[in-house]
Amino acid sequence: MKRKRLIFVTLMLLVSMLFLTACGQTAGQGQGGAKSITIGELADLTGPTAVWGQAQDNELKILVDKWNAENQVKLNHKVYDYKANTQEAVSSFNKLADQEKVAVVFGTNNSNANLAFGPLAEAKKVPVLSHAIDPHSTTPAADKLNQYSFLTVASNIIQGKTMAAYTLDKLNLKKVGVLYDQGNSFATTMEQPFEEYFTGHGGTITAKEVFTSNDVDYSSQLTKIISTNPDAILLPNYYKQIALAAQQARKLGFKGVFLGHTGWPSQALLEMAGKDVEGSYFVNYGSFEDPQLQNLQKEYTDKYKKAPEINAAMIGESFAVFTDAVKKIGADKLAAMSLEQQRQALRDAFEKTRNVQGVMNNITIDPKTHRPETAKMAIITIKDAKFKFVETYQVK
Amino acid sequence: MFWQQVFNGLSAGGIYALIAVGFSLIYSIMRYINLAHGSLIMIGAYIGYAVVTATNFPLIPALLAAAAGTAIVSVIVERLAFRPIRVRGVSTLYILVSSMVVSILLQNLVMVIFGPSFRTLPQLVSDVPVVTHPINIARLDFYMMIVVVLSLVSLNFVLYRTKAGRAMRAVSFNPKAAALMGVNTDRVVSLAFALAGALAGIAGIFLGIKYSVYPQLGELILKGFVASVFGGLGSVAGAVVGGLALGVIEVFLIAYGSSSFSPVMIYALLVLILLLRPRGILGRIVEDKV
Amino acid sequence: MSQATGARFEFHNLTKVFGGLVAVNDVTVEAVAGGITGIIGSNGAGKSTVFNLISGFYKPDAGQVLLEGQDLTGRQPHEIAAAGVGRTFQNIRLFQGMSVLDNVRTALHRSLDYNVFHALLRLPKIRSEEKRAEEAALEALELVGMLEAKELTGSSLPYGLQRRLEIARALAMKPKILLLDEPAAGLNPGEVADLVNLIRSINAKLGLTILVIEHHMDLVASLCQKVFAMNFGQVIAGGTLAEVQNDPAVLEAYLGKGASHA
Numbered sequence: 001m002k003r004k005r006l007i008f009v010t011l012m013l014l015v016s017m018l019f020l021t022a023c024g025q026t027a028g029q030g031q032g033g034a035k036s037i038t039i040g041e042l043a044d045l046t047g048p049t050a051v052w053g054q055a056q057d058n059e060l061k062i063l064v065d066k067w068n069a070e071n072q073v074k075l076n077h078k079v080y081d082y083k084a085n086t087q088e089a090v091s092s093f094n095k096l097a098d099q100e101k102v103a104v105v106f107g108t109n110n111s112n113a114n115l116a117f118g119p120l121a122e123a124k125k126v127p128v129l130s131h132a133i134d135p136h137s138t139t140p141a142a143d144k145l146n147q148y149s150f151l152t153v154a155s156n157i158i159q160g161k162t163m164a165a166y167t168l169d170k171l172n173l174k175k176v177g178v179l180y181d182q183g184n185s186f187a188t189t190m191e192q193p194f195e196e197y198f199t200g201h202g203g204t205i206t207a208k209e210v211f212t213s214n215d216v217d218y219s220s221q222l223t224k225i226i227s228t229n230p231d232a233i234l235l236p237n238y239y240k241q242i243a244l245a246a247q248q249a250r251k252l253g254f255k256g257v258f259l260g261h262t263g264w265p266s267q268a269l270l271e272m273a274g275k276d277v278e279g280s281y282f283v284n285y286g287s288f289e290d291p292q293l294q295n296l297q298k299e300y301t302d303k304y305k306k307a308p309e310i311n312a313a314m315i316g317e318s319f320a321v322f323t324d325a326v327k328k329i330g331a332d333k334l335a336a337m338s339l340e341q342q343r344q345a346l347r348d349a350f351e352k353t354r355n356v357q358g359v360m361n362n363i364t365i366d367p368k369t370h371r372p373e374t375a376k377m378a379i380i381t382i383k384d385a386k387f388k389f390v391e392t393y394q395v396k
Numbered sequence: 397m398f399w400q401q402v403f404n405g406l407s408a409g410g411i412y413a414l415i416a417v418g419f420s421l422i423y424s425i426m427r428y429i430n431l432a433h434g435s436l437i438m439i440g441a442y443i444g445y446a447v448v449t450a451t452n453f454p455l456i457p458a459l460l461a462a463a464a465g466t467a468i469v470s471v472i473v474e475r476l477a478f479r480p481i482r483v484r485g486v487s488t489l490y491i492l493v494s495s496m497v498v499s500i501l502l503q504n505l506v507m508v509i510f511g512p513s514f515r516t517l518p519q520l521v522s523d524v525p526v527v528t529h530p531i532n533i534a535r536l537d538f539y540m541m542i543v544v545v546l547s548l549v550s551l552n553f554v555l556y557r558t559k560a561g562r563a564m565r566a567v568s569f570n571p572k573a574a575a576l577m578g579v580n581t582d583r584v585v586s587l588a589f590a591l592a593g594a595l596a597g598i599a600g601i602f603l604g605i606k607y608s609v610y611p612q613l614g615e616l617i618l619k620g621f622v623a624s625v626f627g628g629l630g631s632v633a634g635a636v637v638g639g640l641a642l643g644v645i646e647v648f649l650i651a652y653g654s655s656s657f658s659p660v661m662i663y664a665l666l667v668l669i670l671l672l673r674p675r676g677i678l679g680r681i682v683e684d685k686v
Numbered sequence: 687m688s689q690a691t692g693a694r695f696e697f698h699n700l701t702k703v704f705g706g707l708v709a710v711n712d713v714t715v716e717a718v719a720g721g722i723t724g725i726i727g728s729n730g731a732g733k734s735t736v737f738n739l740i741s742g743f744y745k746p747d748a749g750q751v752l753l754e755g756q757d758l759t760g761r762q763p764h765e766i767a768a769a770g771v772g773r774t775f776q777n778i779r780l781f782q783g784m785s786v787l788d789n790v791r792t793a794l795h796r797s798l799d800y801n802v803f804h805a806l807l808r809l810p811k812i813r814s815e816e817k818r819a820e821e822a823a824l825e826a827l828e829l830v831g832m833l834e835a836k837e838l839t840g841s842s843l844p845y846g847l848q849r850r851l852e853i854a855r856a857l858a859m860k861p862k863i864l865l866l867d868e869p870a871a872g873l874n875p876g877e878v879a880d881l882v883n884l885i886r887s888i889n890a891k892l893g894l895t896i897l898v899i900e901h902h903m904d905l906v907a908s909l910c911q912k913v914f915a916m917n918f919g920q921v922i923a924g925g926t927l928a929e930v931q932n933d934p935a936v937l938e939a940y941l942g943k944g945a946s947h948a
Binding site: 557558559562563565566569570572573574575576577578579580581 | 741742743762763764767768772773775779780781782783784788789792793794795796800812815816819855856859
């Protein structure tokens with residue numbers, strides 16, 4: 001018995017040493033004799049949304065490598081996998097801030113994770129550039145601004161407004177019913193601005209119904225919505241909920257259009273309900289069918305031999321904001337600063353982001369909300385059970 | 397809209413009933429709650445999925461395969477995880493814990509074999525509704541209700557018209573006396589688990605078609621459990637009544653109340669029923685064994 | 687009927703220890719074939735444990751149970767029941783929610799020749815087999831005079847009838863021996879008298895070997911040809927009731943030390 005335990009302990013030690021060495025190697029990348037700035041990244045490299053996290057991390061590596069090839073001051077890139085888990089995100093954030101001593105944190109796409117470490121960023125005075133969707137990540141309450149958190153892509157407010165405007169002006173649909181998960185801010189923070197804009201510009205919300213996250217049958221809600229004869233039903237949800245709602249609505253005889261936002265672009269949605277969501281419209285941050293993104297797509301595909309997810313373009317926006325700030329401060333000057341000074345200088349520069357050309361958008365960050373107040377969005381439709389880019393569209 | 401909502405309620409309630417009956421069957425005989433029942437439903441959905449994708453079986457053979465496969469898994473679960481505890485005669489609390497562990501185990505097993513992603517069954521039932529006027533009845537829901545009724549009628553036949561059913565009921569009232577009547581209680585327990593498993597398989601394949609197949613599908617069992625408590629835990633007829641009642645009440649709370657309050661209301665109603673009538677709608681008073 | 691002569695039933699040196707406590711210690715009893723044998727003793731003397739050892743709910747630590755020379759020791763309860771050992775319980779164990787008829791029909795479980803697959807596929811066979819079961823059940827109910835009550839549920843019956851139903855249920859299995867565990871417990875004097883008549887008539891009609899545990903000395907006196915007295919898990923005397931009642935060991939156990947000298 002004793003011997004067995006000894007072997008076990010030895011094995012565990014060996015395994016953990018392997019781990020440590022592996023980590024040490026990644027952490028060592030980019031460290032040379034030259035002056036450098038340490039940047040941190042939180043990515044969901046494993047877990048249910050791993051495809052997104054991997055795309056984000058892959059693209060950031062390309063961008064960092066490019067920067068390091070072109071500049072004297074090197075970027076020292078540290079990445080932590082938060083496994084799409086909120087607790088993991090908090091502890092990873094702490095490690096980046098305290099142990100890795102990063103000047104800035106990139107990430108995440110996960111609103112709940114951002115909401116969780118937002119207060120830590122305030123306390124530790126570490127600026128965060130994220131591409132999450134929930135506007136609460138920068139403004140947790142109406143009168144409160146997180147001084148160190150920034151969004152670089154369209155928040156749900158823009159998405160809601162964009163979809164509402166497009167529905168009215170381009171699709172010419174005036175009557176919309178809504179079905180969404182009342183417990184998920186991913187849905188609620190899109191529904192609200194959609195409704196405000198839509199009803200404020202001559203549209204009518206014929207019915208507004210909700211469900212809870214674990215529900216799978218929405219027939220009753222849909223029956224109620226359909227009985228109000230809407231032209232379209234807005235489904236600002238996750239793909240599985242969208243698929244089920246679309247299937248059930250069709251079974252109940254609904255013939256109109258479905259509308260949505262960034263929960264839609266998923267191959268699984270097409271597999272589950274391709275036929276039922278045919279002819280739907282939704283907004284997304286961008287589309288690889290958009291000529292503007294061809295360059296990124298090519299670089300990415302060349303390096304990784306697979307197509308990127310839109311998250312690659314999203315991290316591109318954050319990186320553009322970051323490089324703009326570094327250039328304004330001056331890379332040499334920034335590298336010479338103490339860690340606290342670096343963090344503060346970057347934060348102040350991020351707040352002054354004006355007309356910075358990103359991968360998809362010309363980014364201006366509103367100092368009052370720490371996020372863009374307008375953005376060009378891609379409008380996507382579903383045709384022949386495939387996603388199809390229609391055009392880019394910007395709310396006036 | 398009224399009748400459409402009634403149909404929506406019965407259609408959801410039929411599935412709740414199927415889940416609740418399996419639950420109640422085990423509870424009435426064994427006096428313990430099998431928390432792995434949800435995972436068995438999930439296994440049923442995956443068996444259905446695997447069979448249909450591999451063989452292109454139509455609905456009926458797929459249903460039979462899922463029912464048979466899940467029945468076997470259910471019997472094996474009882475043999476390996478519950479029987480040793482039961483034979484030792486310790487508290488049923490251990491069985492409760494064991495069933496929870498089995499549930500997690502099955503979920504993870506499926507996760508390893510099939511991965512965590514959502515699977516869609518090939519279309520087994522045509523999209524063309526049975527009728528569209530005055531209410532819209534989807535073909536799948538229509539078939540599902542027929543199968544639910546047939547399953548429940550067959551279960552009733554087995555329980556009340558055959559010696560196996562009589563033996564099961566006898567064991568549920570008094571296992572020792574049943575053993576003295578020459579009833580092999582172990583075999584009766586296996587049979588009960590097989591029946592509950594078959595029902596779980598049928599429920600699973602319909603849930604899979606309606607809501608897609610994924611490892612957490614079994615979590616839907618919560619509603620079935622509520623339905624069985626609603627109708628009276630341990631009463632098979634109560635489970636059916638409870639399931640249908642839950643489905644219809646839920647739908648009407650949404651249709652004529654508000655969808656945002658219906659989840660709260662339904663559970664408040666359950667608490668109220670348990671306060672006023674602890675044995676549920678049709679349950680028998682659960683006597684404590686000495 | 688094979689019971690006409692009465693089955694030989696005996697157990698030798700039965701011993702059962704529960705966690706260091708010897709509940710049954712080296713007990714040997716030979717029942718009167720075709721007659722009625724009594725086991726008497728105070729509460730906790732180990733009488734019921736002996737029955738539970740015979741019917742397989744406990745496994746004996748030592749000893750042997752023999753029915754017509756066939757060794758039943760250590761088998762499962764349902765196997766022992768199938769081998770021909772019927773019994774009733776001190777605290778009645780009916781299938782409370784089931785009808786009187788169904789209670790008795792359950793006892794015919796073993797003799798019905800069909801299984802689940804038949805049930806699902808061959809309906810006519812079930813019908814004929816179930817009819818046979820019903821007839822046999824009615825026969826057993828007639829034996830205890832309960833034909834009229836066949837549709838009532840078990841739990842709705844008065845205590846005396848519940849006892850009878852339990853006996854009918856045991857008889858429906860056509861046992862070779864019948865174990866009655868304190869059959870008079872909880873009955874009023876009128877019911878006890880009826881019960882005595884019933885047991886006697888069953889014994890006479892079927893020639894069934896009967897083993898009865900009882901406190902009730904009237905019942906033992908009017909029924910049993912042979913009596914064994916138990917105390918602290920041991921048989922302390924055996925013989926006719928008169929012999930046992932006058933046995934010094936019994937007097938001492940019942941009346942305390944010195945009583946035998948009085």
